Amino acid sequence: MHIQPTSPPADATVLITGATGFIGRHCLTPLTRRFANVHAVSSRRIMPTHGIHWHQADLLDANQTARLISEVRPTHLLHLAWTTEHGRFWTSPDNLRWIEASLHLTRLFVEHGGRRLITAGTCAEYDWNHGHCHEEITPLTPATLYGRSKHALRLVIDSFAAINQISYASSRIFFMYGPCEVAQRLVPSLVLGLQAGRRIPCSHGQQRRDFLHVADVAAAHVELLTSDLQGPINIASGQAVTLRDIAHTIASLTGHAELIDWGGLPTRRDDPDLLVADVTRLKDELHFTPHYNLRTGLADAVAWWHSQKSNQAA
């Protein structure tokens, strides 16, 4: 049975934060397909996009946030902005600043007539001793400051939204890859290393993870904003693949599988064997089907990095 997603109300005004981020930039076109009136905010730079009203504002500055919300008066808010600096975001004091900024943003959104709110959460909210992560069953005892911050924010907004009769859902995002990913992360470092013919030291690679192409992660967030689902929802593929599977698939596209040095890096002690999402809510309640599978998704990422290299060379 295929159920058509709900149409967003004609008077909806959408605001997306973190609009130039890894997920945010992939939300823009899907948002313009579903909503007539889309505003995007970023502290960094403006990416002129057909059908998007751009705002440059730093949401860590309370005055800039207040100006933005009173100007845009969004009815629908997709809040993706957070600290994401590679390697640092797990322990950064900026997690506290983003909780402060996100609560302030939420209060202003409600005060100015907001109706539907989505915040971005993370698989790091789950207790990683449980490999299979179900929204309502798996214990939520996050080990990291980042995981705790996202969990704390959701706990508070969930209650605040109920009191103020705001429709609220929060995603739990697992592992992602795709165009514009930070080059130091797993997939880009494999793609770029293999393309360059470099030896790539890796851990044992038997860890199983749940990877989804970032364009699908973004599209699922736009569908979630459009829907009226409440509560937490995993956004992931639902499939556990080993890091070796990932690397072999990339190598089958780029060649030079022999350059991957499995066991050349130690495995982090806190690295769990298995992290995979239960995607029953995503499939059966949001009715979301990813566009990419692992092979077509990684092929897209490889092609994008190849095009970047060609652009640089040109």
Next chain:
Amino acid sequence: MHIQPTSPPADATVLITGATGFIGRHCLTPLTRRFANVHAVSSRRIMPTHGIHWHQADLLDANQTARLISEVRPTHLLHLAWTTEHGRFWTSPDNLRWIEASLHLTRLFVEHGGRRLITAGTCAEYDWNHGHCHEEITPLTPATLYGRSKHALRLVIDSFAAINQISYASSRIFFMYGPCEVAQRLVPSLVLGLQAGRRIPCSHGQQRRDFLHVADVAAAHVELLTSDLQGPINIASGQAVTLRDIAHTIASLTGHAELIDWGGLPTRRDDPDLLVADVTRLKDELHFTPHYNLRTGLADAVAWWHSQKSNQAA
């Protein structure tokens, strides 16, 4: 075995927030007994007290907080300030503002050389389906915005403190009574009603609760600040008494037990039968013994309300 509490370091500078609040005002004298250099902040008014440096500042204003912390540079922070408006604090949007303000205060405290931090939590952090509340065993699934806000704050600060090597503990406060209590709450309304000869409608009164005199709650917070205990700690009597016990004890001091109309008010559906603290940590790790028992504590409260009435009459 009696263990002497640790002496605070001679260079300690204490800051107490919420210093004119119900608990805060009872902390002032104990603080001056344990620390040489005590600063107190309140948004409302200044209560000149021997040995206390007073500051008037609104911690909901980020600029005022920044000025205060850079001026005082506390090494020890006892953070009690929060929204406490009777009947409203459970659901008030000010809970979000106090999370924002408390995280900002904590960041500034750490940036300015802070070493020891105490925040005030609540029995509302526990799942109230479990009557007996133990810090490490009882599930933490707070039902209210207030309970969730305090729980969320502790989760985040706990991780932030560990990363920044700050010594951190958070109290979980149960039920309190004593001088300066808001007149609409249980103990004052019984004392004032019985003194005035008014009929007092109550619920069935069989609910068992854990009550501690506010001066003991305050003294325990000062001992906690002085110690190096980490993590959550219940501050309570450890004894479950029925609301009928409370009322009968008050009536034995004021007379007119016949004016209490048990069952004259409906019992709230979400009112649990039992809420009592496990006080093993308080007794065996903090080595804290309350000054008052229920009878001497209620006698003190009755005497205080009587003195207020005499002052008004004079």
